[in-house]
Amino acid sequence: MTRINLLVARAVLLGICVYVFSGSVWAEEIKISVTAYTLKECYHNKGKTASGEFVKPGMVAVSRDLERKGLKLGTKIKISDMGTFVVKDRTSRKNNGNVDIFMYSYKKALQFGRKQYAFVQNKEELDLLKGKQRYVYIIN
Secondary structure (H helix, E strand, C coil): CCHHHHHHHHHHHHHHHHHHHHCCCCCCCEEEEEEEECCCCCHHHCCECCCCCECCCCEEEECHHHHHCCCCCCCEEEECCCEEEEEEEECCCCCCCEEEEECCCHHHHHHHCCEEEEEECCHHHHHHHCCCCCEEEECC
């Protein structure tokens, strides 16, 4: 085999391996963390969110990178095993890939911990994930 043929064969083989082991060449699954916060963590702003409202259950804060991906203030989201929430706040600038759920109880927030979810951006992805994996989905 010539050197060019060998390089082409390697490139084709690499492409086949990527396709087989990734499940899909086209879809990019975005993993995010879901955590919980209380008034104890937002003492510096006395419970006032970036939207101007005071924190209450049903609100979430999102990191700025997720805000750029569509989770803007006022967006309704569904967190698969938790229910629906409205984005009303932003997390600290140092956080990336994070959704923070507001809870009154500090103890329950600690028990909740940090959980990994898939960020789903379209209906087709949602249909594939339902029942198999935890997800965060934009409702509106």
